[in-house]
Amino acid sequence: MAAVGLENATAAARPQRPAIPFLPEVMLAALGIGAFFAFPNDLAFLARILITGLFVLSLSLVLGQAGIPTLGHSASMGTGAYAAGLFAIHVSQDPLAGLLAGGLAGGVIAVVTGALLLRTAHLTFVMLTIAVAQILYEIANQAAWLTGGDNGLSGISVDPILGVFGFDLYSRTSYLYALAVLMVSYFILRTIVDSPFGLTSRGIHSDPERMRALGCNTYRHLLIVFTIGGLFAGLAGALSAQVAQVVGLASLSFGTSGDALVMLIVGGSARLPGALVGTVVFMIVEHVAATVNPYHWLFIIGGLLIVTVLVLPGGLISVVDWVSARMPWRTFGRGARHG
């Protein structure tokens, strides 16, 4: 993992701008719109993939870039989801304002808990992130008057986006809405990762001692990364609340954090696209396998994890990189190394 980080660091030291600006986002849009026309009957499921993709992307920033080993990332996502749901019910039905509310809530949870938790390290940190998410889960479960408890928070309805695009039964609007939010978020996250700020994050990931010796306030830096990650996780939660029109306790559960981690590792955590590759592969395989037998699905995912850790530490994205580096047109995708 350290070797990958180092390679990234040297690549970023010599910035290679993409030949085409917004190339990754354009590719994302092309794939997304292609899927829109190819699978018109599965748009609800595809929208779920996009939302989960955004969540895993936020984890990629926190864990893949800065190396913060959180197993309670669902705390931000769930808080964002409940915040957006409550916002739509009690304050305003404007979807964009709801997104903002969810993102802010996720960020606030991250900054408050991160300030305390990031003073610890290793397994203690991992356990504390689990504890935070579980405590929030129980609070949401107990405060049924506010959150609906076990039954979930229902009755969420939002106005048409920008007053024009109303949500329809076939999830067309939700899908394109999720795609647009994902694209904008991807652009922001990619800019962060490619910036000196992102380089510092990878530096802390590779060697925190040395970064401290260089005069970097690693605690403050990690807290900022953790907060940005929480913000985007909250955004993903808000998106899911608006699209599904219901928020369940599962959005705060340990399983949600664990699944996201598996998707990230299988896809590859060193670069942002790995998060999306992992999400798409995981969710499609799960969708197919779970209809056969949910337990047999665990054989596949368990085997996938072991193989990834032992044989393919860079995840599936490293296979893509390996192949594309040997293609005649390899100069084409080069600028997008981090993004």
Place this chain on the structure above:
Amino acid sequence: MNMLLSILVDGVSYGMILFIISIGLSITMGLMRVVNMAHGGFAMLGGFMAAAIMAWAGTRFEAALAAASVAVALISVPIERLLVRQVYGRHVLDQALLSIGLIYIIVAGANLLFGASITTLQIPHYLTGWVAIGNHTIPKYRLFVTVAGLIIVALLWVAIERTSFGVRIRAAVDNSAIAQTVGINTSQLYAIAFAVGAALAALGGIIGAQIMPMESTYALKYLVLMLAVVTVGGMGTVTGTFAAALLLGLANTAAIYLVPSMASVAFYIAMFLVLTLRPQGLFGRSL
């Protein structure tokens, strides 16, 4: 008064089970610096194997207990040699993910063989019923679990503090590189410690099956619980793990009796408080 006694009896026996299951995890973490999330899988393997032995071979509980524990120890050796050893010295995340992958496979396997419902482990007749102590009666089973826990903690204490094997273990926990240079075969030590830890987990899983029932998701369900005991106690210490297991067992049981709806919150809050005040755990050395 009666409720206080009930909390004490249930909490202590619950803590003992947590201790027996988690101590192997604590030792391997202190010794190999490896996070083996699949440790609960050994407890689960033990429980299912004992149930299978009793059902198919018709042996007594005690024989099944011994056979299953030994079998789990034997199974754990190739797992350590072939899989877990690959991630020694790697990032904590790699270790966690490899062992989570292992859990998924164990869970899926248990489901395939035993189904998704609870598999009951029949305890012998002489452990059912009640025993009178003074004016109070307490369940024989809870007493048995508590005594078993005390015997194991005493045996472990003697083995680690008073034998030459224990000296080598402690040396390797303190500094494995130096232990190796003075001629301690750490690789062999790791395998033995791993196997003993696995056998103890199996033992705990079997005798604790009345408190933590055997089902195919066992290894996942109690994962956070075991990790909490180890981190709160401070990894690699027998006394720390013992104290943490009792503390968390009592906190959880007291909450179940007093404020049932907040029981799991109480557990996590207890863990949260200890870890924020003492990140290295109750008895752990500073990290």
